[in-house]
Amino acid sequence: MRLTKKAAAIVAAAALFTVVVPAAAAEASPRSTCYGGRVCLYAGFDYNRGQSDHWRDFTADDSDLADNNWLNWDFSNTWHSMDNETSSVRNRVGCSTTLWQHAEYTGAHSTFTHNSNDGYLVNNAIGNNRTSSIDIWCR
Template sequence: MRVLRSAIVALAAAGACVLAAELPASACPGGGCSSGRFCLYENNDYNQGNTDHWLDFVNDDFDLRNNYWSGSNDSIDNEASSMRNRRGCSVRLWQHVGGTGAQSTWANGANDGFLANNAIGDNRASAVDVCV
């Protein structure tokens, strides 16, 4: 009975992630990211073992200072450590507000659990350019 109950809960959570693509905020528990979204995470490895702070994007945002992690009043500016791209196109992160400075670009379907190994670096993203 426990196994069946666990399976039902897991399927319900997976279904919620699929349906969430139609809603605003759609990073899924455990670091998932719904189709049609670009998701940033506050910690390495999509927040595994840390506070589940994330934010997703469908459009450009060249000033991340006015964006906050889900369920938080903490700005995401200069705080992203991992990302997933399910947007359907390439996405670029920029170091500075307005889209200048160091940059890194990821193709659709890319995952990066450690932004420190890219030009953008860890805790340096200040702008998102969607569908570059």
């Protein structure tokens, strides 16, 4: 009986010092979230749902997207230019934002008010894969 109590004590002590390592958490995808204070552009329709997750967020104007690259889901650089590649947008910046067809805020354009989303830019004046500059009005 004495050995059993000793064995139980050892097992109990070992349990106290056992480190439980949780399973690795799945990476959160930026496509599902566009944080406040940002305008998020996506390379695919419906915020990249079911497509390559290329995205980028902005907090200020950018007169020429040709010198910007898309980011991957893990925030790494895709080395793929954003120019004329935007298919959907989310506006969380707190004011209106305009997407422009050409660099330097010219050509066809579409304006999106705060908290507006559009997962299908084909049905806007800016159209699909035609955005070359972004104008954030309150900055």
